[in-house]
Amino acid sequence: MSDLIRDAPIGQVIRYLTKNKLLKYPEELEDWRCPHSYGENAASAEKMAAMQMDEATREHVAVPLEPPIKEETEPKPEIESPMMEEIADFSSSDGEDLEIAAMEKITTQREDDQPHLEHIKTARSTIGVERVGTRSALTQSKTRSELEEAFRLSTLEGGPSRPVIPATLDDGTILVDWYTTDDPANPQNWSLKKKLFVTFQICMYTMAVYMGSSIYTPSIPGVMVRFGVNAQLASMGLSMYVLAYGLGPMLFSPLSELPAIGRNPPYMITFAIFVILLVPTALVDNFPGLIVLRFLAGFFGSPCLATGGASLQDMFSLIKLPYVLSLWALAATCGPALGPIISGFSVTAKNWRWSLWELLWLAGPIWILLFLCLPETSPSNILLRRANRLRKRTSDTKLKSQSEIDQANLKVWDLIKENLWRPNQMMILDPAITVQRADFEIVYAIFYSFFESFPLVYGEMYHFNLGELGLTFLSITVGVTIAIAAYWTYIYYIMEPEIRAHGLGAPERRLIPALVSSIFCPVGLFIFGWSSNPDVHWFGSVVGVSIFTIGIFIVLQCIFVYLPLTYPQYAASLFAGNDFTRSTLACGAIHFSSPLYHNLGIGRGCSLLAGLTVGCVFGVYGLFFYGERLRARSRFAAK
Template identity: 45%
Template sequence: MDTLRESSLGDFLRLVSRNQWLRHPEEKPDFVVPPQYAGQLPLTTAQTNVSDDTDAPATTETTKKGGIPHATLAANAVIVTWYGDNDPANPQNWSLPKKLWVLFVIMFYTFAVYVGSAIFAYAVYDAAEYFDVSVTLATINVTLFVVGYALGPLVLAPLSEVASIGRNPPYIVSLAIFCILQVPTALSTNFAGLCVLRFLAGFVGSPPLATGGASITDIFSPQKAGYGIGIYGIAAGVAPALAPSISGFAVIRFGWRWAFWELLIMSGAGLVCLFVGLPETSADNILYRRAQRLRKLTGNEFLRSEAELAEAEKSFASVMQEALVRPIVMTLTEPIILAINLYVGLTYAILYSYLESYPVVFAEGYGWNLGLAGLPFLAITVGGLVSYVVYCLWSYYSWEPKFVAAKGELAPEAYLPLSLYGAFCYPICLFWFAWTANRTSWVSPTIATGIFGLADCWSFMPFLNYLAFAYPRYAASALASNDFVRSLMGAAMPIVSRPLFHNLGVDWGNSLLAFITILFIPIPFVLVKYGPWLRSRSRMAEKYESDNVPRKSEGAAV
């Protein structure tokens, strides 16, 4: 019942019943107000009329609205927080089944959107014939979708950090629009219109790609969050790989439009799960609404949540700076972020190059139909699952004991050991795929694809954890920067790789990518060795006592 009450459906039912259904504890007759909140007197008329400028009388409008000058509120505020360490409203205290349910919903939501990036990849042939354009031009629809979800988080993701909004409204509204857009996309008869709709779908579908990890860290402790982030990363990583398998046979039987009907079915199912069964996970939003209920119950206008009080000081300009300016500035001025963004972006570039090389290898080379040609992509899923098992074992037996010993103050470089092995997996899988495809049995290049699943998992998860702990004060901006860069790098590949493989061939085309990955191998090694030194010279990165480097005086952060 608590899960339903805390979901968007629960909010709707409470609204139509005027809070008579699914009541919160503060709305029940037998609720006893905690002493720390009951002891304060309600705001008096004299206090209401106090202005920030003590020499200036309060305006009649302010008095009518019951407005409180910020200086008065800040000086007298009573901070509303949890009712104790075991408060069931605290997402960290939810039961394990409830946490796993939330994790599943976030994963399914992310999967449904990420599938949309590549679900059109094998439909481009049929669509190119329908719209009478080249296959390369038709492929731009894959690129535009990815560009959309590169730009979307810069605008939409920060909304989930606002205490008065929370995580769920951006999720629900954006996914509802995403579902609606699939209908005109599937019915499109104009190529330009199709391109615009694909970009818009990517843009509005982007929130889980940037804030899904934040929802997971809302409910899991820092010691256990890595397991949730890991499986979430698997869902995001395998979705583009599974897309050709999902759409291939339907496109062959019913045409290119069915790729979008399938996407509508999956995203629609995700929308139902979100609306009916996803409780709000933002602690700031939960406490914000609790403070509202307590103010209504006690009449004490000084009861405020901490985030609510802090937001009263924020201007629109500062919000826009955090949303748009800071991620870009961090990309350009923080060597750690730039290096990781380029490295993770390279993994996306390789993944989307695979989308274009598979039809060349398995359809043209081995003579399979497009439906069968997408099935070897399942090897990435197998590789990802194997790598996740290894990641969990490493976390449990190696990382967690160090985290506990450090009392939660473990330096972020401790997250990176698996990335050292992942760095070598990329050239191995690319060279293997390049020189066995169409020369040996189809099994060999398929196994090579599975190694990419290992590389992807062992890079994606450690680096995202590293960013979050190296820049805890600006984690949202750091992750938004990473999402932006990696998506743009991945977006370019569907257009570039097709002529690349046809001009150089699958062998030398993939070998060229493999040589590039060799150039990137030193990045995780440099971060492991020199990460503490780089963080010590940063204005934004966190410093740890175990870094053992002289600390540079911190300047003002952007």
């Protein structure tokens, strides 16, 4: 528990205020002994560790044992990319560890004789001895064989704890690493209980921000009366919030990738601003101010919507990641569904401002929980801070983390440009990306059109009050619950055993559930549209919404898995680009759906949208049957 508090934001604040006298790390304790690998005899320690490996331990080794590290003194014009960067070991969510005790050859290069960080470039071991997060495994995989190796490692069972021997560069720099294969500082080695607690916090954070969009919906009639605006203008309180939380990740996601910053500072600072903004939003007494504050709230609440998945990737192995990603998606989907339920009755009983106060009452305690209990999960940041402590303890300036060296040539602006330009470039040049993004954006826009169609159907046709109307959004929650149960069943009984037995296989195999579930999207829309009639019981249309939700949830989960496997190097920028474009289209859907349903009617309007989702069905089937050809011709896909 003390480690959790120490690594949480409150612990870091206490350490800063006391000048690191309280909540000390092991390296700061007086009785702590520095591992021999980080002392002057690091090279001899490596040899001793290799010599002491007995035959019983060798059975756990994933690669053959090689001779001790030999430095190559001749500089090379170009460094070859290793098969896997920073990957040795992945632990599954039930605590399984993979032990890799082999010594690999390290090829190094430097541009001059000065040991400055910006002049150090390394080609790390083919399969290193340190464990890193799933995110690193994906981004550093450039070929299909590297992805296969990453998944193979994530399925192996581990052996006993072994010391990790750090790599030494040709200029004497020692790369600070995990001390042992089960180092508790490594998020991959945390207990299942701790991982689930952190996952719970990320999901609550995500749900609160997403709930902030739809919780405003019951307030729209009150906003129209108070400020004398029409429905289109009043809906801007919803649409501007949705647009803003698509813009935010373009800036905040790159910041969280900087090793010196990590995940927690962007989370805590922006979420604190989000909570503070909710106070003037609930009190503002002019319409332009309300819209501006809603936009700013969406913008500053957005980091977890993109980076939350990265935090989960830091902790869970590749083979277990789909389970927790679907939990995160559950929170993201249920947030908008629960918003109208929470605010519907209070707005009816009090006034339109109550929906905004309720969001504050939810988000405030969540921020306090994160401040007290959310540990840093970025392996790059954890190792960088460990390197700082080791340098201070040993007075050895040659101790550096790999992330520290990488960061010397890393610029935030370059990361932002990557997030802005790369997704659009890939969409133009890669047909598979175009199909995926179209599917993603269309179903997301239709999902947000429900916030305009539900008042027309259940308010005007069935004469529900605001509280009862909000309860109809439970149909979305029911659909997501059924979908996640079906998806987990598929993963556990089919996908995971298949990977363990036969390897990763073609990425298109991850689309198999989408072949069935994609058909649910147009079917659900047709049922919702044509059963929305005063002569038909309201339950029929609710069933249609649940069927549609089952379809979109499973399709999106399949895309979440397919994208990183097909474009592992560009997955982060692709997801950031998806966040922006889907939010932009959803913003537009909020405004075009009301005229659509008023002019065409609910039945024909839903039929038009269902026709678009039929195109999505063909897109999914096209990817499944022709994806291999598209990947072969793509300049971005892993070959």
